[in-house]
Amino acid sequence: MSLYRDAGIVLRTHKLGEADRIITLLTRERGVVRAAARGIRKTTSRFGARLEPFMHVDLQMGEGKSLDFITQVVTINAFARDLGADYGAYTVGCAMLETAERLVADTAEPSVPQFTLLVGALRALTERREDPGLILDSFQLRSLAIAGYAPSFEACARCGVEGPHTFFQVAAGGMLCDRCRSAGATAPSPATVQLLGSLLAGDWPTARSSDDRARREASGIVAAYLSWHLERGLRSLAHVDRYS
Structure with missing residues (x-):
């Protein structure tokens, strides 16, 4: 039996047989991994709540023919405990997990930067460092950037001409000058463009100073841009509380 060790974030789980679960994780070294947790649904399971979504864990796993299997789990950060009591933060966290899985699962290589970004975003979310919506939009923009x-x-x-520019088009990859503008381009407000740039760069003082109108418009643009590259939207975004 070939064993290996890795750190991971639990993305989702589903039942397998009468007592087991399949755990989908974003791991540091191997990307998205699906592994069986045997007997986890029994009351005597030694894994318990350590393999719930959002948990940041250190694992020992064995390589199987169709599924790897988990033999040991140690909690690093119990993000699930902190997010469970806050519905708004919880739904934002769910959108982060789905984003990470969708972007990494389609790549041939694991991405340490994606894993590190997700851990940092979940930590910021549980510590209430910024508005949850801003954390989500920043995470998705930066995750897209890591994915290319x-x-x-x-x-x-x-x-490539330097801006500022007026028009934005999802299919073109960003802002367009007057000469390159094409059908389907929108004209976000300058405040929205500034907010989007600050979220991508991690400029939190600038992002923090934005108003709800710019945040609403920026969230719509981020969601549309992400959907374009994933070829379909995130199911979890329907439950995220946006700015009223």
């Missing part, structure tokens, strides 16, 4: 889909909010996404 960084939007341009300053230079024209087509010709």
Whole structure:
């Protein structure tokens, strides 16, 4: 039996047989891994709540023919405990987990930066460092950038001429100058463009100073941009409380 050790974030779980579960994790070294947790649904299971979504854990796993299997689990950060009491933060966290799984599962190589970004975003969310909606939008933009889909909010996404520019088009990859503008482009407010740039760069003082109107518009753009690259939207976003 070949064993290996890795750190992971539990993304989701589902039942397997009468007593087992399949645990889907984003791991540091192996990307998205699906592994069986045997007997976890029994009251005597030694794993218990350590393999619930959001848990940041250190695992020992064995390589199986169709599924790896978990032999040991140690909690690193119990993010699930902190998010369970706050519905707004919980739904934002669910959108983060789905984003991470969708972006990493389709790649051939694991991504340590994606794993590190998710751990940091969940920590910021549980510690209430910023507005949950801002944390989500920043996480999704930066996750897209790591995956190679960084939007341009300053230079024209087509010709590269420096801005500021007026028009944004999802399919083009960001802001467009007047010459490159094409059908389907929108004209977000300058405050929204500034907010989007600050969320991508991690400029929290600027993001924090934004108003609800800019935040609403920015969230819509981030969701549309993410859906374009994933080829379909996130189911979890329907439950996220947006700015009223």
